[in-house]
Amino acid sequence: MYAPLFETKKAKGSSIYKLFATSIFVGIVFIWIYRATHVNENGRLAWIGMFGAEIWFGLYWILTQAHRWNRIYRQTFKDRLSQRYENDLPGVDIFVCTADPKIEPPMMVINTVLSFNVEPRSPEAHFRAESEKLEASQGQHLASVKKLYQVMENKIELATKLGRISKSALLEHKGFSKWDSFVSQKDHDAILQIVIDGGDAEAKDTEGCRLPTLVYLAREKRPQHFHNFKAGAMNALIRVSSEISNGPVILNLDCDMYSNNSQSIRDALCFFLDEEKSHEFAYVQFPQSFHNLTKNELYGGSLRVVADMGLKYGCPVEDVITGLSIQCRGWKSIYFNPERKGFLGVAGTTLDQTLVQHKRWSEGDLQIFLSKYSPIWYGLGRIKFGLIMGYCAYCLWSINCFATLYYSTIPALYLLRGVSLFPQVSSLWIIPFTYVIIAANTYSFAEYLCSGGTALGWWNEQRIWLYKRTSSYLLAVVDTFFKMVGNSDSGFVISAKVSDQDVSQRYEQEKMEFGAISPMFTILSSLALLNLFCLIRMVTKVVWAGGFESVHETMGLQVLLSGVLVLINLPLYNAAFFRKDKGRIPSSVTLKSALVALSLCTIYDLLW
Numbered sequence: 103m104y105a106p107l108f109e110t111k112k113a114k115g116s117s118i119y120k121l122f123a124t125s126i127f128v129g130i131v132f133i134w135i136y137r138a139t140h141v142n143e144n145g146r147l148a149w150i151g152m153f154g155a156e157i158w159f160g161l162y163w164i165l166t167q168a169h170r171w172n173r174i175y176r177q178t179f180k181d182r183l184s185q186r187y188e189n190d191l192p193g194v195d196i197f198v199c200t201a202d203p204k205i206e207p208p209m210m211v212i213n214t215v216l217s218f219n220v221e222p223r224s225p226e227a228h229f230r231a232e233s234e235k236l237e238a239s240q241g242q243h244l245a246s247v248k249k250l251y252q253v254m255e256n257k258i259e260l261a262t263k264l265g266r267i268s269k270s271a272l273l274e275h276k277g278f279s280k281w282d283s284f285v286s287q288k289d290h291d292a293i294l295q296i297v298i299d300g301g302d303a304e305a306k307d308t309e310g311c312r313l314p315t316l317v318y319l320a321r322e323k324r325p326q327h328f329h330n331f332k333a334g335a336m337n338a339l340i341r342v343s344s345e346i347s348n349g350p351v352i353l354n355l356d357c358d359m360y361s362n363n364s365q366s367i368r369d370a371l372c373f374f375l376d377e378e379k380s381h382e383f384a385y386v387q388f389p390q391s392f393h394n395l396t397k398n399e400l401y402g403g404s405l406r407v408v409a410d411m412g413l414k415y416g417c418p419v420e421d422v423i424t425g426l427s428i429q430c431r432g433w434k435s436i437y438f439n440p441e442r443k444g445f446l447g448v449a450g451t452t453l454d455q456t457l458v459q460h461k462r463w464s465e466g467d468l469q470i471f472l473s474k475y476s477p478i479w480y481g482l483g484r485i486k487f488g489l490i491m492g493y494c495a496y497c498l499w500s501i502n503c504f505a506t507l508y509y510s511t512i513p514a515l516y517l518l519r520g521v522s523l524f525p526q527v528s529s530l531w532i533i534p535f536t537y538v539i540i541a542a543n544t545y546s547f548a549e550y551l552c553s554g555g556t557a558l559g560w561w562n563e564q565r566i567w568l569y570k571r572t573s574s575y576l577l578a579v580v581d582t583f584f585k586m587v588g589n590s591d592s593g594f595v596i597s598a599k600v601s602d603q604d605v606s607q608r609y610e611q612e613k614m615e616f617g618a619i620s621p622m623f624t625i626l627s628s629l630a631l632l633n634l635f636c637l638i639r640m641v642t643k644v645v646w647a648g649g650f651e652s653v654h655e656t657m658g659l660q661v662l663l664s665g666v667l668v669l670i671n672l673p674l675y676n677a678a679f680f681r682k683d684k685g686r687i688p689s690s691v692t693l694k695s696a697l698v699a700l701s702l703c704t705i706y707d708l709l710w
């Protein structure tokens with residue numbers, strides 16, 4: 103009898119979820135009806151804008167349902183895999199790309215590349231986990247291995263510092279002498295060195311086990327030829343590996359993503375070797391997970407990893423566009439999220455890094471949407487509608503900036519003018535608004551807690567969600583526009599994987615790191631101050647002139663909205679006005695933002 107190598111289970115409670123989601127949708131439709139039938143003549147334009155923003159939020163919410171509607175879980179049966187295939191498991195070529203030795207320290211890359219017979223495979227992570235044992239007496243063997251590791255570490259650190267390879271390494275591996283041609287990071291010959299040849303009978307470890315082939319490749323780079331970032335690196339690796347090992351399966355890792363579970367490759371093979379279904383699958387992806395998150399995840403969570411074949415150029419999110427085009431050719435993919443995470447990488451440790459990374463992602467995704475590989479015109483008829491919706495939810499990330507910016511400025515400014523943009527508190531129309539707000543947030547809160555987060559982590563996530571939408575996404579749209587009119591190139595700003603000691607310390611303490619002078623911070627601070635000023639002005643007016651009752655009745659939701667925006671921005675005000683450390687918001691940014699916010703307030707106040 104056929105016993106599958108994996109199984110797919112439907113998540114429990116899916117019909118309850120569908121009912122709940124439908125109720126939210128009904129709420130959204132009521133909000134739309136209210137907007138269409140209750141135009142406030144006193145602020146007609148603002149009203150129409152609110153309607154626009156709510157149409158967008160509603161439609162976007164529908165797109166995101168593609169990720170939640172039919173949830174499934176997968177389980178693999180690795181014992182069956184061993185029983186049937188242990189002696190002829192396919193070879194797997196593992197690609198680890200690295201691009202910049204300063205922000206991607208070679209020692210970290212080596213920890214991703216190395217495998218001892220330990221768990222987790224990364225020696226650095228292993229020693230970290232086993233540090234107690236090391237101190238106890240039974241750690242003798244471990245201690246001697248650690249010593250060997252430190253010798254290697256010293257050699258690598260020295261070579262990194264000197265910027266050249268030691269004489270002994272050059273003698274041992276002639277290929278590295280090509281580094282003599284090195285002019286700069288963007289100008290050098292191809293360098294290929296087979297460091298360990300797995301086919302060589304001598305290539306054994308101390309216990310006599312065969313070692314895998316280990317190859318170092320630096321592809322040729324010339325300033326006049328565009329190198330296509332990671333996609334270019336991957337394609338060079340595919341070409342070279344096809345001549346050396348030609349493994350039928352490829353595992354792609356970023357240089358910081360060490361293996362946290364040595365069984366992950368077997369997990370993936372269960373999908374690729376299943377006798378009945380494997381022919382459909384092109385790739386298996388493990389979610390992007392991190393080992394350096396703090397308890398309350400100040401800068402929010404994570405996304406995806408692609409393990410896969412030929413990559414699409416011309417896009418800083420080569421993973422998304424490649425995955426999409428593979429699926430459009432009829433392949434399926436597997437998303438596999440085992441309990442013990444497969445691979446762990448380094449998450450951004452400053453606000454700037456997080457925002458820049460999301461700018462790259464959202465910009466790349468928008469480019470896909472507008473390109474000939476758009477999930478809409480390329481995907482239609484080729485992949486399922488739900489999948490198209492799922493891709494669109496990502497590809498349209500950046501477009502969220504408009505509605506979010508509108509919602510976080512206009513209602514506050516109209517507070518000043520005393521114009522109400524929401525239903526009165528005693529009217530029935532308040533119901534769909536409060537229902538949608540409460541239901542959607544309660545669900546997102548519960549979802550966050552269920553996936554192992556903390557309550558404060560959820561609150562932080564809402565903040566970072568607001569910040570990404572109003573800064574990263576806005577700049578992504580602006581840059582995409584300039585690209586379309588031919589005014590700039592696609593960039594791939596590599597995420598830094600190391601930081602200064604005091605920056606790391608503030609990260610550990612979950613203190614938001616601003617520090618840099620960045621246009622993104624100016625936008626964020628302007629918005630935060632705008633809401634603060636409007637709210638203060640509103641409160642002083644009420645205290646001075648009275649009329650609390652009527653404000654409560656007509657402006658309830660609007661005050662609440664500004665109030666929440668002020669609350670969520672507390673760490674920003676702290677960083678602008680009170681903190682003294684280097685991670686605070688630079689005074690020039692605070693000053694600029696205060697001027698922007700004040701001018702906007704004054705204009706609106708005077709108009710009234």
Ligand SMILES: O=c1ccn([C@@H]2O[C@H](COP(=O)(O)OP(=O)(O)O[C@H]3O[C@H](CO)[C@@H](O)[C@H](O)[C@H]3O)[C@@H](O)[C@H]2O)c(=O)[nH]1
Pocket residue numbers: 198199200201202206330331332335355356357358390406407408418419420421459462463594595596597598
């Ligand atoms: O010109 C480049 C730029 C980057 N990389 C490598 O690409 C990987 C990912 O770069 P990183 O700066 O860490 O970006 P992340 O945003 O953390 O990466 C996510 O997003 C990328 C797409 O934007 C995907 O390529 C990655 O797989 C995915 O983990 C790293 O190993 C880099 O060394 C290159 O090889 N060449």
Ligand SMILES: [Mn+2]
Pocket residue numbers: 356358447448597
């Ligand atoms: Mn990364």
